[in-house]
Amino acid sequence: MTAATPLLKLNNGVEMPALGLGVFQSPPDETTAAVEAALRDGYRLIDTAASYGNEKEVGEGLRRSGVDRADVFVTTKLWLSDYGYDSALRAFDTSLAKLGLESLDLYLLHQPAPLEPEPWFAAYKAVEKLLADGRVRAIGVSNHTPGLLRTLMEQTDIVPAVNQVELHPYFVQGELREVHEKFGIATQAWSPIGGITRYRAQAPNGGRSVLEEPVVTAPAEKYGKTAAQVVLRWHLEHGVCAIPKSVKAHRIAENFDVFDFTLTPDEVADIDALDTGLRSGPDPEVIKLDTFGTR
Template identity: 45%
Template sequence: MLDALSPTITLNDGHTMPQLGLGVYKTTDAEATHAVSFALQHGYRLVDTAAMYLNERGVGDGVRASGLARDEVFVTTKVWFTDNGYESTLRSFDESLDRLGFDYVDLYMIHWPAPRNDKYVDTWRALERLRDEGRARSIGVANFHAKHLERLLGETDVLPAVNQVELHPWLPQTELTVFDRSHGILTQDWSPLARGHVLDSGPLAALAAKHGTSPAQVVLRWHVQRGNAVIPKSVTPERIEQNIDVFDFELDADDLAVIASLESGERTGVDPDDRN
């Protein structure tokens, strides 16, 4: 069993969260159990799942199979946008907790604002209640534009601890990251490798050769140096180990300029305004 390999970041509510963790999107229960257990035994301490992923049971089993105590692992899950709303969110949370087999989660998130449905403020109020009850240690949002966050800031009492968004060299989300930081919200990056497509870039291959790493490690190091949290997804043991091995080298200003040149605005997922 390896010690934790990722540094932690202190959230605006005082809790700490590992900067780099394991994503399990599009992973079956069985795959999640194996990947989570392996990752936790090899230095990971954060696992990110969601009700929509249909693998919360596998994640919980993986945590238990790892041999680590529950309080050594930071577990995130999320309410799907079709359950946005006060009572429906509370019900969805109970169902997620039951599938995970836990008494609490470390971070509970609104998965999408679904703004045309206009329920994300009531959903957030349900999350505030869950935090007050101690069943969600921290609460946050995913896929929120600044305008969605501004509405929460104006109409509710608790600041999101985390805003998890699609972010990679094609879509660096610089303005949103600055907005988050100015309000004490940590930006956490999903699809950090653009589902692997960005790795075909010749410039990234050159940077990998320069540093004696893989292109994926270069990109993940870029996320880390920006001060964001990041959740690369893999079920392959070798890649799981490689993805967290990014804390012993540093990209210089020239490297960062090369990566900045890759920005295109291209998304691999849905724009939050279009998810309803």
């Protein structure tokens, strides 16, 4: 891993970079160049998913970058339509083939399915087998609440290494992070800069931007950084792995330039105080296998 990137040790001893590139909603025809640019700039974590439709392009970007595969932490996710034991194993093979890889660093269940739990549990048991077989270095989940984490762990054997969730200054997930700490689960933030609160029409504070908050802009001016860089630094101060998305080369480079300054405890606390407790993404408690249709 690049020396510039702090590493988080997962509960099975595997190390994961604390900052990566997410490619949710990155058009396939722009994903390859984005991944290549990110790896050139020093990123060593790339996060994709079967449902994003760009696994093939992520793999191509990795190959074009010239960075050794062993130095890049690659994550993808199992979609709801492939939940179940055998179907999960087949979907994993499909993702590997699209990525052009022989193994993964992290494989996640993309969503919980509490209203149809048996396929959800079976999918995680399949992922446990992939870990036992050495086909993936770590396993975990995405979008699981404290209660859903406990439900899943009661039915399965391996504590997730990672839970990737909506997390930004307007939704700090304090209770969830306490549960993660108790069980040694790493917290990974999607929409870490709070873009979902601006772009999703049904977001409770739609249109409001954390990048315009004085408690963010003041440190940005103080440290000669952008507001987005301050928010990403806030994640790092909390020990949260952030995976901001961009397909713009200058923005990708900017998002990675956050290792040469730190926030004071008071600055972190001021940003924490922006929390509304309101989720902008889908409610994990009511997700069904057909909630989002097929991928």
